[in-house]
Amino acid sequence: MSVDRIQVLGVNHKTAPVAVREKLCFSNDLDAPFSALRAISACDEFCFLSTCNRVEVIYTSSEQEEAARAIRRFLFSKCRVNDDEAVAYTYLHQGDKAVNHLFRVASSLDSMVVGEPQILGQLKDAYRESSARKTTGVILNRLLHKSFSVAKRIRTETNIGSSAVSISYAAVELAKKIFGNLDNKKALLVGAGEMAELAAEHLINQGVSEVIVANRTLERAVTLAQRFNGSAVALSELISQLEVVDIMLSSTGAPGLILHKKDVKPVMRKRRNRPLFLIDIAVPRDLDPKLNDLDNVYLYDVDDLSNVVEMNKSERESEACTAERIVAEDTLKFLQWLDNMEVSPTIAAIRSKAEIIRKAELEKTFHHLHPSAKEKKSIDKLTSAIINKLLHDPIMFLKENHSPEARKQKLDWARKLFSLDVDSGK
Amino acid sequence: MIPLFVLTFATYILATAAYIVFFFNQNNKIRTTARYILLAAGIAHTITIGSRYLAAGHTPLTTHHDTISFFAWSVTWAFLSFRWRYKIKNFGSFVSIIIMILMIIAAFSSKRIAELPPALQSGWLPVHASIAIVANGFLALAFCGGIMYLLQERELKQKRFGLFYSRLPSLDALDSLNQHCLAIGFPLMTLGIITGSLWAKQAWGAYWQWDPKETWSLITWFIYAALLHQRFTVGWRGRRAAIMAIVGFCAVLFTLWGVTYLLPGVHSYVG
Known part of the structure; x- marks a missing residue:
């Protein structure tokens, strides 16, 4: 199996602005993207990952250019973008670079906020969805499992997780530049996701006195509000709540804008122009970008927050260095495994394993039997013949010409049957 | 009297320079130094104005030089009095520039002591x-x-x-x-x-x-x-x-x- 068949094509916060990313979002229905990807014949195995900051397809293909073009067409099917522009917005990694990229994504080295913990869970979910639909095969199963263990290793061996500066941390920094201190300020969380929870914790640590949660399902809002001794409101009360809060953090999965400039303008008059800090971490965006034009309203979306994050990056860079080394190391290990997926190395490995066992057993037997030289020679011949005859059929079976997919499957079974990869399969 | 003004002026230059350096390198030691130099300049300035009063025999606020010099003095002491109660990060760097500009203008206007016109001879x-x-x-x-x-x-x-x-x-x-x-x-x-x-x-x-x-x-x-x-x-x-x-x-x-x-x-x- 040639490593070059593994590819990753995607869009993330580094290659495309939020205005483009929000059009690519596949949050609600996963069946549509899967059936679209399944229809791409150039693509053998694939796994589809979609989070708020990245959409990417990890796949194997022997017709790389054809597959890449089809996947780009699939990604940008909802916006009017020609292939040249699509190329500019996407990244395409191949072979060892693709493996390296995936490991970096899994261990949060490629995240907007390096070290944030959510990406691993999102990648695991993506893999679960893909394998449930049987779109991943031997190579990707192995690759993704490996990426999970790399991420775990990096989390335990470096400090990258504990020093993670999250988006919400960046938001707190900005809030302090606007409000001075956050004592007696009120925060409104719209949408009750994990990110909102994390942000609420940060804000309360920094002195925010009250947290109000608004959510589409009131029940979820109530649960989250209870955790912070706050109150829950319905989403329809959003505008009236804006009169009393100072910070609003929006992270709903709504497909369109939930708050417009014209809604907030009269609110500012009622607020007597007290500053209002709006944070939009949803993709697609929840808040009208024009809100930033209003006096005393400060609107930040995820891209803007990443600029703030950029500023305290250096502290984490040394940890990231260690992490990169681990990624490089494990990429090499994976490539070795992949090399072994070729037929002849597998046959050689089976033969050498048999030979090692035979030699060891002969040694034991000769040790207490003390045969003559002639006897030794014939026992040696006998055991060789048994092994050769026994291995003949499996080896012929492996050497037969099959489709690449079937061959991969066969090699995988053979390697498992003979237990050739000692650290494999976990 | 003139040497006193020159001394005050030079101290202001030092204070402003220190504040500007502080603005760029954000070294707290330099800020403390700048603050003390400005305080010294404020005191020297007070003495300068006092000596002008003695030399003129009336409140020295009638010539352009005296007015602007007193203006700079007010900014300095308003700032220093604020410093007791508020900490405004890097405020000094901005204020010292204003003071400097006023002092330069004062330095270039005529320092001759004018005779007080009769209309101004009043306790007001x-x-x-x-x-x-x-x-x-x-x-x-x-x-x-x-x-x-x-x-x-x-x-x-x-x-x-x-x-x-x-x-x-x-x-x-x-x-x-x-x-x-x-x-x-x-x-x-x-x-x-x-x-x-x-x-x-x-x-x-x-x-x-x-x-x-x-x-x-x-x-x-x-x-x-x-x-x-x-x-x-x-x-x-x-x-x-x-x-x-x-x-x-x-x-x-x-x-x-x-x-x-x-x-x-x-x-x-x-x-």
């Missing part, structure tokens, strides 16, 4: 002139705060974090600075106008005679009054308050110089 002279100029000192601080607010607000709105984002304090701190400066500056300014009017009655027989300086003082007063009124009624703050503080201070400067050189009237003996 020190009261009216000094209150009006001290008011200007606080308004100058509001002006600095306004400039800082606009710089910080610009970076926060445009989301490009450059030189000022980390160096300037929070918007809230700058906005309350604006309010506090006006809370002192505006009543002083009002008092300056009232004392001027009483003095006018005594000297010229009428409280108000629409001389350009009076008119422009009134215009300036209205600008600040509008700002304060809007702040307390509809909650004008932030950017608008900052812009108004800047506009107001421009009116102050016009009243001080523009009127003197462009619009002659009964006040035009200063110069």
Whole structure:
């Protein structure tokens, strides 16, 4: 199996602005993207990952250019973008670079906020969805499992997780530049996701006195509000709540804008122009970008927050260095495994394993039997013949010409049957 | 007397230089040094003005040099008095530049001691002139705060974090600075106008005679009054308050110089 068949094509916060990313979002229905990807014949195995900051397809293909073009067409099917522009917005990694990229994504080295913990869970979910639909095969199963263990290793061996500066941390920094201190300020969380929870914790640590949660399902809002001794409101009360809060953090999965400039303008008059800090971490965006034009309203979306994050990056860079080394190391290990997926190395490995066992057993037997030289020679011949005859059929079976997919499957079974990869399969 | 002024001037240069260095490297030791140098300059300046008083035999606020020098002195002491109660990050760097500019202007105007015209020979002279100029000192601080607010607000709105984002304090701190400066500056300014009017009655027989300086003082007063009124009624703050503080201070400067050189009237003996 040639490593070059593994590819990753995607869009993330580094290659495309939020205005483009929000059009690519596949949050609600996963069946549509899967059936679209399944229809791409150039693509053998694939796994589809979609989070708020990245959409990417990890796949194997022997017709790389054809597959890449089809996947780009699939990604940008909802916006009017020609292939040249699509190329500019996407990244395409191949072979060892693709493996390296995936490991970096899994261990949060490629995240907007390096070290944030959510990406691993999102990648695991993506893999679960893909394998449930049987779109991943031997190579990707192995690759993704490996990426999970790399991420775990990096989390335990470096400090990258504990020093993670999250988006919400960046938001707190900005809030302090606007409000001075956050004592007696009120925060409104719209949408009750994990990110909102994390942000609420940060804000309360920094002195925010009250947290109000608004959510589409009131029940979820109530649960989250209870955790912070706050109150829950319905989403329809959003505008009236804006009169009393100072910070609003929006992270709903709504497909369109939930708050417009014209809604907030009269609110500012009622607020007597007290500053209002709006944070939009949803993709697609929840808040009208024009809100930033209003006096005393400060609107930040995820891209803007990443600029703030950029500023305290250096502290984490040394940890990231260690992490990169681990990624490089494990990429090499994976490539070795992949090399072994070729037929002849597998046959050689089976033969050498048999030979090692035979030699060891002969040694034991000769040790207490003390045969003559002639006897030794014939026992040696006998055991060789048994092994050769026994291995003949499996080896012929492996050497037969099959489709690449079937061959991969066969090699995988053979390697498992003979237990050739000692650290494999976990 | 002249050597004293030169000494004060040199100390201000040092203080300003230290504040500018501090602005760029943010070394706290330099800030402390800058603060002490400025305090020394403020004291030297007080002695300079005192010696001018002794030399002239009357309150030295009638020549252009003395007025501007006293203006710089007011800014310095307004700032130093604020330092006791507020900590506004890097405020000193901005204020010291204002002081420096005023001192340069004072240094280049004639330091000759003028004979006091008969109209000014009154007990009102020190009261009216000094209150009006001290008011200007606080308004100058509001002006600095306004400039800082606009710089910080610009970076926060445009989301490009450059030189000022980390160096300037929070918007809230700058906005309350604006309010506090006006809370002192505006009543002083009002008092300056009232004392001027009483003095006018005594000297010229009428409280108000629409001389350009009076008119422009009134215009300036209205600008600040509008700002304060809007702040307390509809909650004008932030950017608008900052812009108004800047506009107001421009009116102050016009009243001080523009009127003197462009619009002659009964006040035009200063110069």
